[in-house]
Amino acid sequence: MITVRDLIHISVRQVFRQRRRSLGVVLAIALGTAGLLAVMAMGDEVKKKLNHDLDLLGGATLIKMGFDEEKHPGTRDKFFTDETQEALRALQGVDVVSAATEKINWVPMFVNDKKYVVPVQGVDAGYWSANSLEPVSGFLFDKSFVGKRALVCVIGEELAESLFGEENALGNYIHIGKEMYKVLGVVGGLQIGQRKSYAFVPLTTAIDRSGKDYRSDRIYLRCKTWDDVKPVADALLATVKAHQSADYLVIEVSWEQLHRLVLIVWWVQLFIFVSIGATLTLGGFGIWNGMMSSVIARTREIGLKKAMGAEGRDIKSQFLCEAFCLSLSAAILGVVLGYWVVEFTSHFLGSTPSRDVFMNYAGMSIVFSGLLGLVTGYYPALRASRLDAVTAIRFE
Structure with missing residues (x-):
């Protein structure tokens, strides 16, 4: 052998x-x-x-959470507590959790003798990553600006063009309420949609200057992969209930885009x-x-x-x-x-x-x-x- x-x-x-x-x-x-x-x-x-990079596919891994304004009683504040936000971040399959104000403040502004009514929203540092937004110029404020409650803002492309034309918007100041906010950057991205005309300020700054009218009542949650969307979505209600009241909680998932x-x-x-x-x-x-x-x-x-x-x-x-x-x-x-x-x-x-x-x-x-x-x-x-x-x- x-x-x-x-x-x-x-x-x-x-x-x-x-x-x-x-x-x-x-x-x-x-x-x-x-x-x-x-x-x-x-x-x-x-x-x-x-x-x-799911911009072209409708942000299929993005889940939005809020409270139904028409149904929840006006005598009880509805917002996401810090404990709830940390619990959401700890969920398996979650990449980014961002808190923002659901209510938009429409602020009149006068630039070069022209009046503009600008929607202003308070957001935290994770808002940009959760919504796949990138700076067109300058930079987007981070945790340090949110923590300091800084008087800074980021504006959309269309708003920058309306307010400053061809002039560079960076470093300029705009009136929001009774105070001046420094423009740090101009934001863009396919997912920004109608928010191209928005001004974004740190969430802490918006809450401090607006009282109970502005709270962390909107959550943008980005999952790591499309496989994580369903298990994360199924776990959200129980996670919120474990840390606060979940009455009238609304969870928005782009199921059609995800399936596609x-x-x-x-x-x-x-x-x-x-x-x-x-x-x-x-x-x-x-x-x-x-x-x-x-x-x-x-x-x-x-x-x-x-x-x-x-x-x-x-x-x-x-x-x-x-x-x-x-x-x-x-x-x-x-x-x-x-x-x-x-x-x-x-x-x-x-x-x-x-x-x-x-x-x-x-x-x-x-x-x-x-x-x-x-x-x-x-x-x-x-x-x-x-x-x-x-x-x-x-x-x-």
Whole structure:
């Protein structure tokens, strides 16, 4: 019986000898393995990036919470306490929780002898991230400004143009109520919508200067991924009830946009995996076809080995090992290509999967390719092992 060491040595040498014939098969399996590895390794990173940039999809991971103004009694204040906000932030799957004032203060302003009625809203530092808003110029106030109750503001693009025209709005002051607020930045983004004409001030500043008329009665909650939206939405009512009254609580979720997003991603993933599966299938068929051709070309060799005492299981083991080595070499090449694809993709996404994640998927890809070689090479190996020694020797 042939030893394992000799079996591997002979198989590797045979694969190397037939490298030109096997080049197409190796490339097919390598490309399929590289694609599969890249999709699996980068799947979570792509999902994070896509969830961060959902402006074009209607902000499907954004959940809004407030109280029904028409139903709740006017004798009882309705706002989200600090304990409730912290509990919401602690929920699994929650990325950002932002508090804001639901009530908008319409403030008359006079600039260059022109009167403007400007909607003013108090927001905290998490408002920008929760609503996917970015500064067009300047910067958006952060926790330090909110904590200091600073007299600063951020204005929308349309308001900046109306108030200052082509002049740079940064550093200018505008009247809000009886005080002057310094413009720190101009905010934009697809999700800003009608708020392009708004002025935003720190939530603490708005509450201090407006009393009970302005409270933290609006919550913007951004989930980490679209998979987290449903479990988070289901947990919101119980979380609020555990820390305060949840009477007349209204929870708004963009279920239609979410469903549309999941459906789009599902079809894209299906197309990618079908393409990769087709590539691997062609590679497996190539192994089968190549091994069948090898059996026919080496029929006399098989006959001579049997005449010299080789058993059928030895012949079968040799051809199976050749198919395995062929697919394994393709898988290793695919892992190398997959590594470079992941590095290239990570450069553009600005996010890299951990080495452990990549190595786990690389190991899975190699095991899968090895099994592919064994499965597709089994029949040719079985056929070779059943050849009659005399008939094989006489084969021309």
